[in-house]
Amino acid sequence: MDILRTQNLKVYFKQQGKAIKAVDGVDVFLKEGLIVSLAGESGCGKSTLAKTILGFNKPYAGKVYFKGVDITLKKNEPVIRKNIRIVFQNPYLSFDPRYTVFAALYEALTVFKKLSKSEGRGLVVKALNEVELNEDALDRYPHELSGGQLQRVCIARALINNPSLVILDEPTSSLDATTAYKIIKLLKELRDSRAMTFLFISHNLKLLHKISDFCFIMYYGKIVEYGPKDILYANPLHPYTKLLFDSADYKIKNILQAQELDYYGCVFKGNCQRKTAACDNPPSKLEAEPGHAVFCFNVDSR
Ligand SMILES: Nc1ncnc2c1ncn2[C@@H]1O[C@H](COP(=O)(O)OP(=O)(O)OP(=O)(O)O)[C@@H](O)[C@H]1O
Numbered sequence: 174m175d176i177l178r179t180q181n182l183k184v185y186f187k188q189q190g191k192a193i194k195a196v197d198g199v200d201v202f203l204k205e206g207l208i209v210s211l212a213g214e215s216g217c218g219k220s221t222l223a224k225t226i227l228g229f230n231k232p233y234a235g236k237v238y239f240k241g242v243d244i245t246l247k248k249n250e251p252v253i254r255k256n257i258r259i260v261f262q263n264p265y266l267s268f269d270p271r272y273t274v275f276a277a278l279y280e281a282l283t284v285f286k287k288l289s290k291s292e293g294r295g296l297v298v299k300a301l302n303e304v305e306l307n308e309d310a311l312d313r314y315p316h317e318l319s320g321g322q323l324q325r326v327c328i329a330r331a332l333i334n335n336p337s338l339v340i341l342d343e344p345t346s347s348l349d350a351t352t353a354y355k356i357i358k359l360l361k362e363l364r365d366s367r368a369m370t371f372l373f374i375s376h377n378l379k380l381l382h383k384i385s386d387f388c389f390i391m392y393y394g395k396i397v398e399y400g401p402k403d404i405l406y407a408n409p410l411h412p413y414t415k416l417l418f419d420s421a422d423y424k425i426k427n428i429l430q431a432q433e434l435d436y437y438g439c440v441f442k443g444n445c446q447r448k449t450a451a452c453d454n455p456p457s458k459l460e461a462e463p464g465h466a467v468f469c470f471n472v473d474s475r
């Protein structure tokens with residue numbers, strides 16, 4: 174079942190009098206109990222999509238459904254608060270420096286239920302244990318923890334009320350590789366033990382290969398390809414996905430600035446080696462294999 178689905182979601186911003194189509198007609202769907210990744214270069218709209226799902230941005234058009242409930246409607250905001258949490262890239266920015274670990278987690282815990290500090294303590298320690306931290310962390314302030322430890326506290330805070338969906342926006346990019354892989358291991362364990370769903374946003378294709386079950390590739394406000402991880406990595410079809418996956422270092426390069434703002438037709442045509450006259454029209458979805466779809470007119474058939 175899809176726990177979350179967006180339908181033709183559009184989020185536009187004005188910058189210097191021009192409209193930025195940060196998210197432009199996006200349909201994504203997250204299957205319950207999977208780690209779904211969203212990859213694409215800087216500025217392509219990943220964080221905007223995440224923030225819009227959480228209701229921080231109001232869409233210009235389109236809908237977001239959580240278990241079939243339209244959460245773009247104001248009256249359904251409590252559904253978001255109860256079920257969806259986010260972890261941001263920089264743990265120091267998302268943590269109030271005046272709060273101890275206990276104070277922050279206790280505050281999160283008591284949003285939905287009344288608990289005394291002593292009742293809350295046990296649950297806070299349990300949440301910390303889950304991210305491989307212990308009671309020693311309770312009375313510490315953010316500056317007394319390493320980046321990796323504080324990010325684990327942020328994950329514990331996101332998980333403490335047992336949400337159904339956790340969005341992680343570049344959660345490991347400020348961490349060293351060992352800590353990043355520990356966090357990945359933890360998320361996989363949570364997916365398996367609690368059947369939690371994760372939307373994992375990252376630039377790092379190697380990391381996404383390790384963590385995800387399903388991937389969406391985004392370019393300039395649009396999803397250009399999606400599919401189960403193993404299938405997508407073995408057989409990338411969109412010229413943009415191919416470009417990403419063929420690069421020796423597996424790093425996402427920034428080619429967005431070469432794109433005109435007022436493009437028409439395919440969003441990638443300005444950079445595409447395979448461009449034909451057809452690309453002046455918006456590409457429709459081609460289901461290449463079961464569950465694997467690409468938005469391109471010029472895909473090689475296998
Ligand atoms: N609140 C805002 N007001 C105006 N423009 C915005 C706003 N938020 C995002 N944008 C613009 O929307 C586009 C997409 O930004 P977004 O932050 O979603 O990209 P991203 O894919 O998350 O990039 P990164 O990988 O660097 O985090 C960018 O051009 C950005 O400048």
Ligand SMILES: [Mg+2]
Pocket residue numbers: 219220221342
């Ligand atoms: Mg971002």
